[in-house]
Amino acid sequence: MTYFLKASLFLLVMFSVTTSKAQLYKNNIREYKARIPGEAAKLIKSGELFLTADSLSQTFKPNGYGPIAVDLESMKKKKLEPGKIYNRVAEATVIVSPTGKCGELTERGTECEKIHSYPATGYIIDSKGIIVTNYHVANGYVTKNNTTSRDVMIVMLKDGTTFPVTEVLSADQANDLAILKIDPKGRKLPALPIATKDAEIGDPVFIVSHPKGFFYAFSSGMVTDKFSENNWRARQYRNIMAISADFAAGSSGGAIIDQFGNVIGTVSYTKTLQHSDDPSKTQMILKATIPAAELLKLIKEGNIKK
Known part of the structure; x- marks a missing residue:
């Protein structure tokens, strides 16, 4: 009996150690899909000053942008296992989404209060809050075709912390790139280094x-x-x-x-x-x-x- 109890305890400890190291299964709806409009609603109700679609559109410069000051990370030279690549990159990957009140009239004649969102992806290149995404993502917020999510463009970190976009630093329709700014309020964000050498076919x-x-x-x-x-x-x-x-x-x-x-x-x-x-x-x-x-x-x- 004593041997059986010891063996059972040993297996229980080993199971606990093994499961503690396992990756958790995330709930995409609760952790992100439902959280995005919820965080956007808080920002809209807060009265905080941020760029609506109409005001952000004015920062799109048809004649282009000059150089911007970015504190880039140094290129990494040590080969990483895929799991370590994921962990590192995920922390610097963000959700970029136009959000806003629906605003359309319901069948009862009242204004729809639902928050609409259209999540895309971006990534941090400067720990002070400089984000890269596509031109078509940023332009999707300001275009007049967007009629339901014009209140605030948000950037959500992996842990759910959310910030409004405060500025368009650069936009390039030709190469489908946009560089956005957020105010991380003193928080140092994880940033990704940019390669200075082109990748080759087969890499x-x-x-x-x-x-x-x-x-x-x-x-x-x-x-x-x-x-x-x-x-x-x-x-x-x-x-x-x-x-x-x-x-x-x-x-x-x-x-x-x-x-x-x-x-x-x-x-x-x-x-x-x-x-x-x-x-x-x-x-x-x-x-x-x-x-x-x-x-x-x-x-x-x-x-x-x-």
Whole structure:
């Protein structure tokens, strides 16, 4: 009997140790999806001064932006295991979302009080609160097509702490990049280093993003192609780095990471490649990202039109 009790206690201790090291299963709805409108509602009711869509739109400069002062992290050179890459990158990955009161009239003729949100991804590059995301994410807040979420654009950290965007530091439609500012109120934020050397085809890549409400999902793959394309909206060519790691709607603005933990690109878009004889058949999905060199150029040189 004594032997049985000792053996049982040993197994119980081992089970406790094992389970204490296991990763927890997050609740995407409770921890993030439902929390985003809740935090936005608090900000809206607080009376705190922040940029509404109408006021933020005025900070979009049609002639471009000059260089911006950013305290960038040094490039990392030590190869990391995927799990360590995830832990490090997740802490510096944020949710970027336009939010606001619905404002539409209900069937009863009263104003709808529901808070709408459209979460995308971003990442921190300066511990004082400088965030990178896509141009189309920031522009999605200010465009007149957005009629239901124009009160505050929020940035939510992994732990749920939420800040309003206070400024657009730079925006580049040609390369689908936007650099935003928040006030972390003295908190030093985890930031990601940006690679100063281009990734090559075949290099491994990793992404932490929020595809379709699966917040802080991890994906890996490799660089599959590098090419130039005509960005017809901006009427100029841009460089694209295609990858095989998965991402989807909600991943926009996420960081593409190398095996050392450096940013080598930013998620931009996906394109479905269909069979030429039968458009209903999908053959491949092209996953396009903006190389880090374009981000560094935007930071250091700006994009003022001459």
